[in-house]
Amino acid sequence: MIAIVDYGVGNLFSLKSSFAAVGAETAVVSDAAGLRAADKLILPGVGAFGDAAAMLRESGLAEPLLEEVSSGKPLMGICLGMQLLFTKGLEYGEHRGLDLIPGTVRPIAGVIPAGLKIPHIGWNALQLTAPEDPILRSVRSGDCVYFVHSFFAETEPRYVSAVADYGAPLTASVRRETVWGCQFHPEKSGKVGLGILRSFCEL
């Protein structure tokens, strides 16, 4: 069973539906027991980094989540949920993240050429930098996925498994041991996205 961590941020309808479409059983979980009972964890999120990080802590789920991850349970963060995996975020001030992957979530405005629209919204191609990553096994460089974000994760290249070119290479997916993250929305990325979710389920 895959636990979709519900800490009051965002709409979980599409995530639930997309996992159902790949034949996976999910439960929306908002307590520590639910996290412990799950085989794998999904950390969703939309909105601003600071608010979401605070809500995750106040929900009391951050600590048990970290415990489960330290025991080796696979975790995937999606969109803002992926950004929360990092050390800190610089959206409306500086905020602490879960620090599961070293790195900082910064505005893309600082790295892309002037004139490009922000947010980075729409379908963009993945360039795989770690094609051996098991959750990317159905993905080829050039496959498009759906992005909506104004901030990106700046981290060491060894944690980056794919980037998307938006005038600069933006971190699209990351992995550190059993922690994965997708900046894009696999649940809104058609067959390519469903393939990634299926691969995560089959880990």
Next chain:
Amino acid sequence: MITKRIIPCLDVRDGRVVKGVNFQGLNDVSDPVALAEFYTENGADELVFYDITASAEGRKLFTEVLTRTAERVFIPLTVGGGINTVEDFDRVLKCGADKVSVNSGAIRRPELIREAAKKYGDQCVVLSADIKRVDGEFRVFARGGRDDTGIEAIGWIRRGVALGAGELVINSIDTDGVKRGFDLELLERVCEAVSVPVIASGGAGRAEDFIELFETLPGVDAGLAASIFHFGEVPIPALKKLLAEHGILVRN
């Protein structure tokens, strides 16, 4: 880089697609769920559902259809029609919509844009505007293009973006249904005025119209159409192949 999006638009009344016709391999072309799945399999980058129902019963059918679609279609879904309050946003987002488009509701009460953007984020709020030339200026029309509001369109769009609209659907009443191409003059004015994504609507009659749109106005992010897709006049896979041959980036 970001690809140009091709977006079919489905008008839904009482749970059925209006003007649904003739698709090979599709038995019930007026079933929104079946049509949405068909488009998703055939290269659509996003879908827009407009609820053109007037009754409460029709609205209920619409949300049921939306829910069933969102359970099976895994590309972005935008919903419009009858959105007047933040509660209306909530209603369709809970059924699986990703973005909500506002039109007459925002004209009546522009604060709706700010309230919804604050609650759900700018990326969730699409401002849709029906625009027509009147007395030498672009005017915003309300109620499905029936009422001249007297509001100058470019100023309205600027205001909408300032209030928090994260994307625009620009529908030209002058070119809508004429099938001689998008309203490039209007769209150019819009692209100059704002920096959020712009979706062009109204006037597509053939694949070449999309080439002209994206080649002339690189600032336009997407082309939206209904009948030419529904009637099979322009199949989306063929359209995308043609766009790619002209060097326009599309999702394959």
